Amino acid sequence: MTDIATYNFAYLDEQTKRMIRRAILKGIAIPGYQVPFASREMPMPYGWGTGGVQVTASIIGPDDVLKVIDQGADDTTNAVSIRAFFKKVANVAVTTETAKASIIQTRHRIPEHPLTAGQVLVYQVPIPEPLRFLEPRETETRKMHALEEYGLMHVKLYEDIARHGRIATTYAYPVKVEGRYVMDPSPTPKFDNPKMHRSPALQLFGAGREKRIYAVPPFTDVVSLDFEDHPFEVQTFDQPCALCAAESVYLDEVILDDHGGHMFVCSDTDHCEKRRDEGHRGHLAPQTMEPAQ
């Protein structure tokens, strides 16, 4: 790319990056607290990761290696576009391998491969306020956070049990960070909640439309809310991945035809490919791999 000079490094101007870094530092200092920031217009629509992109743009350096996933997959539109974007505007190395990435921007999954110290996980967040659907007033929810009035969060879980006999919330499952702030872990499946607890990686959350940044520093307690008689539990799957035979990973259901045929495969494509390279085979795995469409 010879026209790289037409962009500032990583697209945003330096003043904006400083402003966002200040918000990030404040967020790290107060784990789980939603820091307002002056979100910029990005060359993509709201809801496509404008918050995550701004956070990534503010922390990325020329030596970083970037991985972008969308629902666990490296090869979907959102992931491919954002990866191409940073390749163009920051000229950084990109990868699909979790272990090789220094920054992983994610839409709604945490990779299956355990994260390590020094890695940064950047979440794209649509609605940062966990209390929003119960209390529509922002003035009131801010007050509730300030005064640690979180009874309402349990009202939601109570409603789940009253209606469904169990806590039916499966994604965006509310957590308490470091015993203080209740936080929305973005719409990740609750399967990933335990991975946030005392994770060695830094976790940053950016909500572009809602103009909020929050953070979970490494080795921070992240506890999912529950009732004593209805404890938190993650989803379980009664069959392994159809391609790589992996168990105790998060699976996506893929429809195969219009006669009800379907299969369950790893949502984390990198993890699945790694396992197949190592020789693991599920019951629907092709003998010779065909290139993706």
Next chain:
Amino acid sequence: MTDEPLLRVSALSKFYGSRVGCENVSFDLWPGEVLAVVGESGSGKTTLLNCLSTRLLPSSGTASYRMRDGQFRELYRMSEAERRFLMRTDWGFVHQNPADGLRMTVSAGANVGERLMAIGDRHYGKIRATAVDWLSRVEIDEDRIDDEPRAFSGGMRQRLQIARNLVTGPRLVFMDEPTGGLDVSVQARLLDLLRGLVTDLGLAAIVVTHDLAVARLLSQRMMVMKDGRVVESGLTDRVLDDPRAPYTQLLVSSILQV
């Protein structure tokens, strides 16, 4: 215990700019006592109630409340966190319009259970059992526990609101026209219920109403307000049977005789 009041109000005034909301109101409220505040609309009843329940800050004057540890605390000097904690544990507030005091989009059971969860109750089974118990005490069928208040009649909503407020065993309840907008037979049952609960639980209550019959049924003592000032106060029966202030005489003689 009972030789000390629960709430001491002294020279409380609230001005809206140059207009008077309420002016120079003083009284003591003892535990287990029901005080009615009556007067025509615009007389400052609701302003007074909102000041006492710290939903509004007064322009001048003081109010101190005897906490559960027996110490008097001045309400307007407490931090907001303390006041809100008081509001959802030791106090209740029954709004005239139940929609203001209920969460209309969550079930009746969750409405009753919210205060319990807010003070740290984390056992679903116990919360639900308490909710069932309270619904039966306010005469709502147990099988309505998972219905939203939107599906309830006006009278049921009002009873649900009362249950929601009383579940934490408050010592003081504020009521703003609790029977307003209900038809007379529903009013009568609600009053009956309120009277029973207030006696059984030994609640102190401040009831704002323009309906003298409500005041007569519920309260031991009453204050008559006009233009933001208290024009007469005393035992309810005395005030209603032998009104002294000209305005009270007018008010009492205005009751329609059926």
